[in-house]
Amino acid sequence: MSRNLKDFFFKQAKRHGFLARSAFKLTEIQERFRVIRAGGSVLDLGCCPGAWIQVALQAITAQRASTKPSSLILGVDLKAATGHCRQGFHTVLSDMCPDTSGIAAADVARSLELAGHAVRLALSNSSELPDGIRVTPPDQSASLSDAHETSPEGPQPGGVLLPEGHLVVKVLSGSGCNELHDYLRHHFRKVVWAQPKASRSESREMYLVGLCRQLTNSAGARTRVVPK
Ligand SMILES: C[S@@+](CC[C@H](N)C(=O)[O-])C[C@H]1O[C@@H](n2cnc3c(N)ncnc32)[C@H](O)[C@@H]1O
The missing domain is CATH 3.40.50.150 (Vaccinia Virus protein VP39)
Incomplete structure (x- = not known):
């Protein structure tokens, strides 16, 4: 900017x-x-x-x-x-990430860690996160994921984001970002990059926008969400 x-x-x-x-x-x-x-x-x-x-x-x-x-x-x-x-x-x-004390503007790895934590909290399946995205989960979000394990009726939403909900995460462009984008594509109907005008032009700040959360079964296939 x-x-x-x-x-x-x-x-x-x-x-x-x-x-x-x-x-x-x-x-x-x-x-x-x-x-x-x-x-x-x-x-x-x-x-x-x-x-x-x-x-x-x-x-x-x-x-x-x-x-x-x-x-x-x-x-x-x-x-x-x-x-x-x-x-x-x-x-x-x-503290979302116990070993992160504030965002260092130039630190891609830290931005990915915070983004990864947000994704984990939203979807509760951090074990699938791409390599290089480190997440140090607080204890309470581990129990959150336990509460939403798959049931006989099929996949249930893990994490706090409801089916058809949206996710916006900030990352600094660098290695790992495309992998995060590809990962989110398995969980949202559409995933787009946004770089708002109010971001500085020299900034590496980018936003990943995941639209309409889709549930996935254990084989990774998407389940169609039928609105009530
Ligand atoms: C760029 S500011 C967010 C601006 C905010 N979205 C707004 O529009 O007013 C980033 C914020 O993330 C917080 N933050 C950084 N690391 C954190 C962590 N590990 N746990 C909780 N908050 C953290 C910082 O304290 C800071 O207030």
Whole structure:
């Protein structure tokens, strides 16, 4: 991103009351893919200062219909979200990757570890993650995966992401990214790369967007999800 564009998004963020320019990255992803829907819930891993949560709240509020069930918006971060309205969402103070203390902007391996953890939490099958994506699972997510083992009715959703749900993960481009993309293609109807305008042009930051989670059986074949 050029300095002018940087200033533009910075000023726009202030004007619209967003906590960070990153709000425009999710806004662009939302406009393209409609990943946040009324009645849906949002889990933001690494949510501080809270700009994505602001966008999620706005997206859900804008679409809210009285017949839809209420949404849950949950943020997780090492740091507490501060300085803005806390109504309408919850935050949890937690370390997603016990040996990661903050994202080092230039570290592809760390970005892949965080992305891998998000994928594992969403799909709960980290054993299949591509080589090179290291995940150090906290104990509670291990039990989460146990709770969703396959049943006699066929594959059940492991992880927190419901069938037909969407996933957005940030990675820094480098080795391992294409493997992660290929891996996600087994679990989503469509997987696309996004590079929002608000990202710096010199940045290696990319977003993988997985649309419509599909369940897979033990042989790895996709199971068609029939909406209720
Ligand atoms: C780029 S910021 C996220 C910005 C946020 N999405 C927004 O729009 O306001 C990355 C966040 O990830 C958090 N983070 C990094 N490593 C983490 C970890 N291991 N566990 C939890 N949060 C972590 C950092 O504390 C930081 O707040």
